[in-house]
Amino acid sequence: MRSIVLAVLAALVLAGCADDSGPKIPQPLSPQPTAAQMDPGLSVQFWKSPFNDVSEVERYTQRYAGIPGKAVTMLDFDWGNGVVLDSALANDVGVEFLGAIRLDKPGRYGFTALSNDGVRVMVGGVTVTEDGEPHPDRWSRPGHIEVAAAGWYPLRVLYYEKRGTAVLRLYWQQPGDAQMSVVPAAVLARKK
Ligand SMILES: [Ca+2]
Secondary structure, eight states: OHHHHHHHHHHHHHHTTTOOSOOOOOOOOSSOOOGGGEEESEEEEEEESOOSSHHHHHHHHHHSOOEEEEEESOSEEEEETSOOTTSSOSSSEEEEEEEEEEEOSSEEEEEEEEEESOEEEEETTEEEEEEOSOOSSEEOOOEEEEESSOEEEEEEEEEEEOSSOEEEEEEEEOTTOSSOEEOOGGGEEEEO
16 A cells, blocks of 8 residues: 555656645755765754644744753654653653755655644755644655755754654655655764
């Protein structure tokens, strides 16, 4: 079932009908970091609040200091009814994941997230996909970016869990890929 859904998503991205606002150009990290300047994974901060939209998480990140969590190697989580990461919270928790993603070749990249509840994914300053309202497990509307040069790009993912079950998985489709796949840990890192 999942492979069928992913194939449909891939077709949408390839057809370009998932995003009618034209190519979005992400900005790479400048200067580009060396491997020695990077640690694997993404940094994590939490906020406790009864969020009802991912834009409220955005507002919290700008107004209030978050609670630091343990870094994560990738975004591939199904917490069920349990606690989200090391927040000690199973409900009403917002999360900011910060770091960078390595895009190894120029071209068109598609992104989608399987989430429960809301999610926003930003690559190189571009909001590439978002599904902001509370919802059961579902994929966000796929979006794409046009990458001019290979390298490291800023990655920022906002997420919140309102109540019930919680899921977060980040998928991408690299240039030439036939379908979406989970973004691997090997291309995620953060500055030391
Ligand atoms: Ca939920």
